[in-house]
Amino acid sequence: MTTQNKTETSAWHRLLETRLTRRSALGGAAATAAMVSLPLTIAEASTNNGAPATVDPKKVKPQTVAPFRPIPVGSADALTLPTGYRSQVLAPWGEVFTADGREIGFNHDYVGYFPIDMLEGGQSSTEALLTINHEYVNAMYVGGETKERTPAQIKAEMQAMGVSVVRVKKDGGRWTIVPDPRNRRIDALTDIELTGPVRGTAAVKGATMVRGTVGNCSGGQTPWGTLLTCEENVDGYTKSWAGSGYEAMHQGWVTEIDPFDPAWTPKKRTGMGRFRHENVAVTVAKDGRVVGYMGDDMQDACVYKFVSRGKYDPRNRAANRDLLTDGDLYVANFGNGTWVLLDYDKTKGLQEAKGADGKPLFTSQADVLADARASALAVGGTPVDRPEDIEIHPRTGEVYVALTNNSKHGNYFGQIIKFREDGDDWGAQKFLWEVFAVGGPQSGFASPDNLVFDPYGNLWMVTDNSDLATNPIKAFHGNNAMFFFATEGPDAGKAHRFAIGPVDAEMTGPVWSPDGKTLFLSIQHPGEDSESLDRPRSTFAAKSGTNVPRPTLVAIEGFPGWKA
Template sequence: MTSQDTGTASFWHRLLDTRLTRRSALGGAAATAAAVTLPLTISEAEAVNNGGPSSVDPKTVRPQTVAPFRAIPSGNADALTLPAGFRYQVLAPWGEVFTDAGREIGFNHDYIGFFPIDLLEGGQSSTDALLTINHEYVNALFVGGDTKNRTPGQIRAEMEAMGVSVVRVRKEGGKWAIVPDPRNRRIDALTDIELTGPARGSAAVKGATMVKGTVGNCSGGQTPWGTLLTCEENVDGYTKAWAGSGYEAMHQGWVTEIDPFDPRSTPKKRTAMGRFRHENVAVTVAADGRVVGYMGDDMQDSCVYKFVSRGKYNKGDRAANLTLLEDGDLYVANFGTGSWVLLDYDRNKKLQEAKGADGKALFASQADVLADARASALAVGGTPVDRPEDIEIHPRTGEVYVALTNNSKHGNYFGQIIKFREAGDDWTAQTFLWEVFAVGGPQSGFASPDNLVFDPYGNLWMVTDNSDLSTNPIKGFHGNNAMFFFPTEGPNAGRAYRFAIGPVDAEMTGPVWSPDGKTLFVSIQHPGEDSESLDKLRSTFAAKAGTNIPRPTLVAIEGFPGWRA
């Protein structure tokens, strides 16, 4: 097949090269200088933007055109480094007991969901909330295990350290703290979870309707009806590592929906949304009421997906909304044609005709199509792209932004951020137009974009995923993994301003804002991960008193003026 027909990686790179905008191709030293210095103070920047975020309606205000802080240069310190005027607090670190049953916060924090405690009553509390924290995987060195010869006890400890923590937090006296609450709970790799949708009970999942656990919990999303969508990413490797535990890889790799407000509720895996290395789900409601979710498959030469529910969202009927993700259509993006290709066995003949290298049919049912969505996507012409990680929707324009982290297979070591607009500004549309928003590299100051988050102004914030900083000399300009701010409109659109720098070996992941815009919650994942031993630690970040062992944790960053009075 030709690249034009299939949307292969070579075609993708030719388009990337030819569609660079002037702002995405800022030149050399000038761009680097712009990324580390800023001529405006916070108050001056607010004045430029119609009075600042504390006095504006986020639906009508223009976004910032410059960063509302003085950007900082790259660094390598074993610390969380922020611009002048900002501060942070360590909150909910690994190992802290937070439930009446004595359960501890899990390991390697990732996505954070912020659910105002009064959300179901129509409120938007910014100082009292249920936080959901994903726990992606464990580092055996710090957990105290042997990665080569796992004992049954170690396997169980690893299973219990993954999954999701639901934690009530409250701000009192200027500080955040965990609050005892019956809704505080852990969902881990041993929790009973129900399968829903087309793959439920099928041969593709070995007939299962109930399965054990959720693992590889990377990023996620929040629904309009107040539930968490936790995304299962790197799940296949545990079949060997957890041999004898009953772990089934085909029962993982889905999107799992959790109701943080009901501790008795059973989490549900939404098989209609497909099985692949899920990074996150960006959820929105289309004009006709259908729910739309955008997803990326975090792997080199993998695809971008869209799920459209068949049922419609009803703001006044939460019980009905809790079933919306059971049924719907899954699509894969073809960036060569700017179109969405339906992944439905009965309605797409290509899926019925698809054959493997052995000449045998790849799929026999919709359950098969969903259980191997990656193979299905490639069979119908989905475009393989450069590690699609986080996807988020601009709150003002409705444009969809995609972080393409990198792809060493094709020489794309720095990654890029693209954006697309659906035809007619309809999220259920069959076609879209895309362009490059920002390109990583020394000229822009960042590399390997990962999680994205918009503030209500429509400004984009991004954290990086450079797992090879200590071994890759071409990324020497970057320093530790960091967080960047991007204006999305105006003359500086697409320009990166470094806001924060993480500790040694750490990623900053899962950023989320409080509704008033005054607190930014961010996870500090795997600090000191490359340490050889407990005697040669590369980081001691967030270590518990009396020990030097670094701890993954959530941090609450403050110093923002907020956008509501």
């Protein structure tokens, strides 16, 4: 740690000592203990990646034109926005934010917005607990790049992944990090409980408690105010973290975290399957069961739906925190518009599935869930083109899927599709689907990634192009960008460029404050293609006096807010 960082840490601890009184420290815990219900409207609404909004999306008029002047293609090392909008760097990698000196993790991804008064039924737009996913590390920046990882380097990388829970407040027109006992890191060394059918089975070497969450890509928020963080690319660490005790089969799940309750042990929900989880779009079916839509971010992989067996009770938060333990997992067959059940005891195709050696692929439900990708393909799940984010339209209930690309089949630009469940019930067994928007020079975007809806039903999308500097067919695109789409009217499906990210960066995890006046957005891996720290391709969010770029969260303002 540098002298500057030590000074900043000491100053932070002094601030904690003066501001964290016993009353404030106990306030959050008391609120958590007292809370037994949440507004039903939170469960019913699926807008804003599951975060609350201050208007009912069913009562607002849809917009059919972009509420800003679209900006042209750009390649600057900056976050470029339309005239009238401004951004602020908030919670960059390496900033100390906890009483015990923990730092914000590396490579920010999904952001969850939990209003500070949410457990009392509030929807504060000026103070919240934010959860920030940290997907992976670049060894050149974290721990120092060497041919063989030392134990100290491995520990630094493991501690830089996972999730940051950060209290923020808007004060005097700017957002700041606020000291709070709930500020904490959940990382690759944190104890996490396995729940569901795979718990304690041979598939996870008998484990009931495991260590850590890694590959934290996108995620979702539940109606009862918890985070679902999704573990995506987890298998490669078996070699790079050799000797650390890392177990790949203990990763690749959906992990539930309660940002309001540090004493609640995070839970890996094995009933939701093991694959390259991008996100979970959570809603409630007509009969009260909780539904989660998920994508397997890989070429020729599938789209899934999890349906809980228990029903959501808006008056019993404690019971709701167990809802994702048990349920049914389905895979989408886009060829006939059906959901195929992935249940070993009920699905003959799983019982009869055999590998190339003629041996059964599965002998139990634990086997089915531990390799959900093989299970899905064995029963006719449709392989699609990298299903990254999935979100639910707050007005129509339609489910939108970002299919990023698939070079195996010549789909270099990707597309966004949407489907409507039978009877407009998310618990249905059938659906109809169509293409919403197609990437390419004609539309101006390529490789759609994270999606977010605002309460009007507008779709906002960020792109995931890792080859912009080397692929001539994407010269039209410029840096990765954020786009606006109307979903109704004559311009439905037409892309309008709202923001452009820095060099080599992706923008990820967009989420709105409930009043729609602030958009929180992650800037991931700026300068990732740099060959050395001496000659970085980007200096975005670098500390004063250095040229080292930093992944960070930004707060974008200039929006008028929601109006019914």
